[in-house]
Amino acid sequence: MKVGIKANVPQAQGGGSLTFLDAIEMVRRFCDQRDWRQFHKPKDLAIGVVTEGAELLDLFRFKNDEEVQALLRNKVTRGMVADEMADVQFFLLRMSEVTGIDLGGALQTKIRKNRSKYPVRRAKGSNIKYNQS
Amino acid sequence: MKVGIKANVPQAQGGGSLTFLDAIEMVRRFCDQRDWRQFHKPKDLAIGVVTEGAELLDLFRFKNDEEVQALLRNKVTRGMVADEMADVQFFLLRMSEVTGIDLGGALQTKIRKNRSKYPVRRAKGSNIKYNQS
Amino acid sequence: MKVGIKANVPQAQGGGSLTFLDAIEMVRRFCDQRDWRQFHKPKDLAIGVVTEGAELLDLFRFKNDEEVQALLRNKVTRGMVADEMADVQFFLLRMSEVTGIDLGGALQTKIRKNRSKYPVRRAKGSNIKYNQS
Amino acid sequence: MKVGIKANVPQAQGGGSLTFLDAIEMVRRFCDQRDWRQFHKPKDLAIGVVTEGAELLDLFRFKNDEEVQALLRNKVTRGMVADEMADVQFFLLRMSEVTGIDLGGALQTKIRKNRSKYPVRRAKGSNIKYNQS
Numbered sequence: 183m184k185v186g187i188k189a190n191v192p193q194a195q196g197g198g199s200l201t202f203l204d205a206i207e208m209v210r211r212f213c214d215q216r217d218w219r220q221f222h223k224p225k226d227l228a229i230g231v232v233t234e235g236a237e238l239l240d241l242f243r244f245k246n247d248e249e250v251q252a253l254l255r256n257k258v259t260r261g262m263v264a265d266e267m268a269d270v271q272f273f274l275l276r277m278s279e280v281t282g283i284d285l286g287g288a289l290q291t292k293i294r295k296n297r298s299k300y301p302v303r304r305a306k307g308s309n310i311k312y313n314q315s
Numbered sequence: 316m317k318v319g320i321k322a323n324v325p326q327a328q329g330g331g332s333l334t335f336l337d338a339i340e341m342v343r344r345f346c347d348q349r350d351w352r353q354f355h356k357p358k359d360l361a362i363g364v365v366t367e368g369a370e371l372l373d374l375f376r377f378k379n380d381e382e383v384q385a386l387l388r389n390k391v392t393r394g395m396v397a398d399e400m401a402d403v404q405f406f407l408l409r410m411s412e413v414t415g416i417d418l419g420g421a422l423q424t425k426i427r428k429n430r431s432k433y434p435v436r437r438a439k440g441s442n443i444k445y446n447q448s
Numbered sequence: 449m450k451v452g453i454k455a456n457v458p459q460a461q462g463g464g465s466l467t468f469l470d471a472i473e474m475v476r477r478f479c480d481q482r483d484w485r486q487f488h489k490p491k492d493l494a495i496g497v498v499t500e501g502a503e504l505l506d507l508f509r510f511k512n513d514e515e516v517q518a519l520l521r522n523k524v525t526r527g528m529v530a531d532e533m534a535d536v537q538f539f540l541l542r543m544s545e546v547t548g549i550d551l552g553g554a555l556q557t558k559i560r561k562n563r564s565k566y567p568v569r570r571a572k573g574s575n576i577k578y579n580q581s
Numbered sequence: 582m583k584v585g586i587k588a589n590v591p592q593a594q595g596g597g598s599l600t601f602l603d604a605i606e607m608v609r610r611f612c613d614q615r616d617w618r619q620f621h622k623p624k625d626l627a628i629g630v631v632t633e634g635a636e637l638l639d640l641f642r643f644k645n646d647e648e649v650q651a652l653l654r655n656k657v658t659r660g661m662v663a664d665e666m667a668d669v670q671f672f673l674l675r676m677s678e679v680t681g682i683d684l685g686g687a688l689q690t691k692i693r694k695n696r697s698k699y700p701v702r703r704a705k706g707s708n709i710k711y712n713q714s
Contacts, residue, residue, distance in 0.1 A: 184373060189347070194420070194422065195335070195336055195339070195411075196417055196423065197335060197417050197418065197419025197422060197423055198334060198335050198336030198339070198418045198419055198420075199334050199335075199336060199419075199421030200334060200335050200419035200423070201331060201332050201334050201335075202328070202330060202331050202332075202333050202334075202335075202338075202421070203328055203331030203332060205335075205419065205422060206328070206331070207422070207524050208422070208426060212426050212429065212430070214440055215435050215439075216320065216433060216435060216438045216441075217439050217607070218438075218440075218442075219439040220440070221442045221510040222510075223380060223383070224333075224375065224383055224396075225372075225375040225378065225380075225383050226509060226510050228368070228371050228372040228374075228375055229505060229506075229508075229628070230509065231368040231371060231372070231373060231403060232365065232368040232369055232372050232502055232505070232635075233369075233502045233503075233505055233506045233509060234497045235361070235364040235365040235403070235502075236365055236498060236501075236502030236503070236631075237499075237502070238364060238365075239358075239360050239361040239362060239364070239365050239495060239498070239499055240495075240499045241361075242357065242358040242361055242495075243492060243495050243496065243499060244487040244488075244492050244650060245358065245707040247356060247358075248344045249381060250356070250357055250358050254357060254414055256409045260414075260416070262413035263357075263414065263416060264416045264417075264421040264424070264425075265421065265425055265428075267407060267410060267411065267416060267418055267421055268418070268421040268422045268424065268425035268426075269425065270364060270368070270403065270407055271407060271418060271421075271422050272422065272425065272426070274400060274403055274404060274407070275422075277400060278328075278400065278427075281329075281387055281391070281393075281396065281419060283372045283397045283400060284329055284330050284331065284397075285328075285330065285400060285401070285404060286328070286329075286330025286331055286332075286333035286338065287328065287330030287331075288328045288330070288393075288397040288398065288400055288401040288404075289330060289333070289338060289341070289401045289404050289405065290330050290333070290341070291397070291398075291401065292397075292398055292402065292405065293341060293342070293345050293401075293405070295398075296345065297345070300349060302348050302349060304351045305351075306348075306349050306350050307349075307350040307351075307353070308349075309351075309354045309643040309644070354643040355643075359642060359643050361640060362495070362639075362641075362642050363642065365502075365635060365638070366635045366636075366638055366639045366642060368496075368635075369631055369634075369635030369636070370630045370632075370635070372628060372631070372632055373628075373632045375628075376625060376628050376629065376632060377575040377620040377621075377625050378575070399483060442510040442511070460591070461602055461605070461677075461683045461685070461686065462598060462660075462683055462685075462686045463601060463602070463683050463684065463685025463686030463688060463689055464601050464602030464605070464683065464685055464689065465600050465601075465602060465685075466600060466601050466685035466689070467594060467598050467599060467600050467601075468594070468597050468598075468599050468600075468601075468604075469594055469597030469598060471601075471688060472594070472597070474688070474689070474692060475688075475692070478692050478695065478696070481701050481705075482699060482704045482705050482706075482707075483705050484704075484706075486706070487708045489646060489649070489651050490646065490653060490662075491634070491638075491641040491646075492651055494586065494637050494640075494641055495638060496644065497633055497634040497637060497641040497669060498631065498634040498637075498691075499636050500628060501627070501630040501631040501634045501669070502631055504627050504630060504631075505624075505628060505630070505631050506629040507627075507631075508623065508624040508627055511624065513622060513624075514662070516622070516623055516624050520623060520680055526680075529623075529680065529682060530682045530683075530687040530689055530690070530691075530707040531687065531690075531694075532674060533673060533676060533677065533684060533687055534680060534688045534690065534691035534692075535691065536630060536634070536669065536673055536683070537673060537684060537688050538688065538689075538691065538692070540666060540669055540670060540673070540680060541670065541688075543666060544594075544666065547653055547659075547662065547714075549595050549659070549662060549663045549666060550594045550595055550597065550663075550700040551596065551666055551667070551670060552594070552595075552596025552597055552599035552604065552667055553594065553595045553596030553597075553670065554596070554663040554667040554670075555599070555607070555608075555667045555670050555674075556596055556599070556602060556607070557663070557664075557665075557667065558663075558664055558667035558668065559607060559608070559611050559671070561664075562611065563600065563611070566615060568614050568615060571615045571617075572614075572615050572616050573615075573616040573617075573619070574615075575617075575620045
């Protein structure tokens with residue numbers, strides 16, 4: 183099975199029915215039990231998003247497509263990828279709660295904007311960013 | 316109102332009822348209409364997570380707490396923060412779909428792990444990471 | 449002593465007389481002895497710059513000004529900062545060698561450009577980026 | 582000519598004779614003329630390293646080896662890469678000055694450490710990190 187190229191039916195999306203609000207509440211409870219609000223300023227949470235994102239990317243450093251696919255098939259390294267994705271998600275949700283910015287709504291808005299920015303006719307099959315055309 | 320310090324009831328979480336599976340499907344449809352699967356390899360999606368996360372962080376660069384709060388109160392700059400958060404979320408969801416990794420489930424698993432890694436008794440009010448203690 | 453605010457005479461710049469060309473050559477020899485050129489494609493080296501930069505930033509996560517200064521006074525943690533700065537520098541120099549881009553020259557060119565972009569009269573004491581004014 | 586794979590004699594290293602101390606002084610003068618020391622706290626400079634590094638990486642996003650090489654041959658896009666590399670270097674040098682950490686010396690120390698961490702015998706031709714072996 184080719185991972186990462188062919189369309190996937192996300193078979194094991196057991197967490198797929200989780201809503202953004204549930205997820206935010208789960209993160210909030212975990213953090214508040216530890217009294218971490220004092221550290222969780224928006225700027226530091228954005229730092230968290232980037233540093234955890236970099237740990238995710240670090241797993242793929244110096245790896246070619248085949249090596250990335252092997253890494254995603256291996257149970258242990260696949261779990262490491264899942265862990266780092268979760269860490270980014272954690273900080274993003276916490277940032278949503280702390281700032282009051284509606285993350286799910288922001289996503290809906292952004293996709294709407296991107297429909298105009300990348301009209302199907304022009305963007306189809308192109309990796310050119312709008313500002314490079 | 317102090318933003319980013321006091322607990323927030325996320326008033327305007329209009330997207331809060333969105334599930335991870337709905338969000339993944341929304342992103343998938345947008346990308347597939349543009350035939351972008353060929354570019355969306357896991358490594359490049361991880362690059363997307365980091366570069367968009369850095370654009371989010373860039374909004375706070377050189378800003379102190381008061382300036383960050385002012386930025387989050389201003390409608391225009393608040394919208395910029397929301398936009399960048401959405402961009403990170405976009406790539407995270409796309410990565411979930413492309414790799415078949417259950418993002419919501421990974422979050423639940425990670426919070427469970429973190430409960431042991433950061434027991435309330437030791438972690439309360441501390442910003443020391445487990446590996447620095 | 450206040451670290452990070454007052455002007456410093458960089459007392460211990462023992463490596464200060466190192467030239468960019470010497471540094472590039474030092475990195476090249478280290479990498480070529482290990483036969484790493486095959487992995488050191490420009491894109492992966494840019495990933496290296498970002499992931500090592502994120503490890504540097506991670507040392508300051510959730511820390512306020514006083515905590516950052518304490519961290520920079522402590523010999524062990526100061527050494528960790530130096531190590532991460534060196535890692536970023538390593539990848540930047542390797543990228544210069546691999547692409548043939550003159551890093552020292554690029555710095556000189558960029559500062560020249562920035563003199564026009566941020567004229568003293570307008571930029572003095574301001575943290576507003578040119579594109580936000 | 583293959584860029585980024587074959588060894589390069591860095592032909593145009595006009596800035597190669599620049600020393601780290603000269604470069605630090607050049608950056609210091611530029612910043613002090615603009616009275617930017619107040620913003621240049623170590624944590625924000627580390628943010629600068631990461632966000633500029635991400636802008637560098639962003640130039641390669643979704644690009645395969647051939648596209649990266651074409652981008653490095655094209656005069657305009659090659660200049661963009663050089664500019665972003667310079668931006669990372671700028672913040673790294675400023676951080677060296679502001680913290681008093683000897684950047685050139687840190688590089689020498691780190692390469693010495695890496696000689697033990699990655700002994701030629703084990704590291705030759707391998708992209709396995711020491712902690713993954």
